[in-house]
Amino acid sequence: MSGYEVEIIDPESRQKLSDKLTEKVKYELKANIHGACVKLLTDNKDFKDEWEDNFKFMNEDIRPHSKVFALDESEKLQVMYDPVGKSSIILNCDYYGWVKSIALATISDFFEDYHSNHRRYSVHGSSIDYNGHAIVIIGPPGTGKTTLTYGLLQNDDFNYISDDWFFVRLFENAVVIYSSEKNSYIRDDISDVWKCFAEEINQVKLDKKGRGIADVNTLFNGRIRESSTLKKIVLLERNKENPAFKKLSPDEALNYMLNNDFCNPHQLIKDERKFKLRKEFFKELFLKLDVYLLNTVETPQESLDRIKNIAMV
Missing domain, CATH: 3.40.50.300 (P-loop containing nucleotide triphosphate hydrolases)
Known part of the structure; x- marks a missing residue:
């Protein structure tokens, strides 16, 4: 068991929520995960520092293949995922291990759906x-x-x-x-x-x-x-x-x-x-x-x- 439940949301709901959360974002960082660009948006400096140490750097001019929001919003832990936009939203999480695992799961979902000869x-x-x-x-x-x-x-x-x-x-x-x-x-x-x-x-x-x-x-x-x-x-x-x-x-x-x-x-x-x-x-x-x-x-x-x-x- 992961210790959290994932709520699947549609692109419209994700867009409304991300628009609301954007004003809380203090740090935006892009990581190179197996050649794909994953963008973290967070208000947590520890998450920001750990992310930089954890993953390879991706140039800022590369458009993200997926996004991960990790923000404090209320007291309840919530994990939401938009499979169309390949975007995860993590609210009120105090554990970086879940943030990085959800980031890896998000880009893994992208690779599973990326149809080519190079599976x-x-x-x-x-x-x-x-x-x-x-x-x-x-x-x-x-x-x-x-x-x-x-x-x-x-x-x-x-x-x-x-x-x-x-x-x-x-x-x-x-x-x-x-x-x-x-x-x-x-x-x-x-x-x-x-x-x-x-x-x-x-x-x-x-x-x-x-x-x-x-x-x-x-x-x-x-x-x-x-x-x-x-x-x-x-x-x-x-x-x-x-x-x-x-x-x-x-x-x-x-x-x-x-x-x-x-x-x-x-x-x-x-x-x-x-x-x-x-x-x-x-x-x-x-x-x-x-x-x-x-x-x-x-x-x-x-x-x-x-x-x-x-x-x-």
């Missing part, structure tokens, strides 16, 4: 490069995705691509993934498990949720990749009744994604058409690659060793 999809998961090939980790919240990602990145042979969300392009003979963010919105408790990150995380300005934007170049000593060819997928679960590890067939992997709502709590549109698009994407993806199910009931180090063994084969 682009988004995945809520982490991605790491190993010797020029990528391995991705996908799982429901609380299954250890972030912990395992940073565990792998202790090793100099692994390179950071994204720890929360990435984009995918399907070719006839390959699958290529792309980073979504410039820097990581990191949790402070990562250093409780992996002590080597403690010094860098202690320097991060944290919000009330214990999270903040960390410079990935500092964290990983320049081991950053913008894209990589995907080779293997690791799906996560946490269930003491199931085995710790197994390889999945394409059908088993697809059923996992369907049973877990695509492991994405930030889907703005959840109708039959979108469900079919997402289902067909993952079906094609799983037919192209090896997929494994890792049950994170072991220690973090034991789970980490299993992923390393997969990556190094």
